[in-house]
Amino acid sequence: MRITSPSVRQQARRCSRSGCANAAVATLTYVYADSTAVVGPLASFSEPHSYDLCETHGQRLTAPRGWEVVRHEVNPDDILPSTDDLLALADAVREAARPTHAPPELPPTSGGRRGHLRAVPLLP
Numbered sequence: 001m002r003i004t005s006p007s008v009r010q011q012a013r014r015c016s017r018s019g020c021a022n023a024a025v026a027t028l029t030y031v032y033a034d035s036t037a038v039v040g041p042l043a044s045f046s047e048p049h050s051y052d053l054c055e056t057h058g059q060r061l062t063a064p065r066g067w068e069v070v071r072h073e074v075n076p077d078d079i080l081p082s083t084d085d086l087l088a089l090a091d092a093v094r095e096a097a098r099p100t101h102a103p104p105e106l107p108p109t110s111g112g113r114r115g116h117l118r119a120v121p122l123l124p
């Protein structure tokens with residue numbers, strides 16, 4: 001699936017690895033007290049010592065020496081908005097970004113308001 005609208009891309013969480021532009025699907029949190037790196041579902045907000053990771057980097061993560069990696073099952077389908085949501089969002093963005101054309105049903109008129117609000121002659 002490709003997301004081509006820049007407005008949509010700005011709202012997506014990105015992998016925090018430098019040079020990686022993939023969407024984040026997991027959050028890595030270093031628990032220093034336990035020397036544990038926890039890879040779990042994408043956090044709803046940023047915390048200290050936590051990093052968003054894409055699927056690839058989340059799977060490739062290796063812990064520093066002496067550290068343990070704890071992985072919670074991450075199912076991207078449960079985390080990412082559904083395709084329908086993304087399509088709806090993309091549609092909304094396209095709608096907002098669409099240049100305004102003069103509505104074809106309201107052609108410019110030289111005098112006064114015309115159209116369906118026609119003056120009806122008064123009958124005597």
Ligand SMILES: [Zn+2]
Pocket residue numbers: 015016017020021022053054055056057
């Ligand atoms: Zn990545």
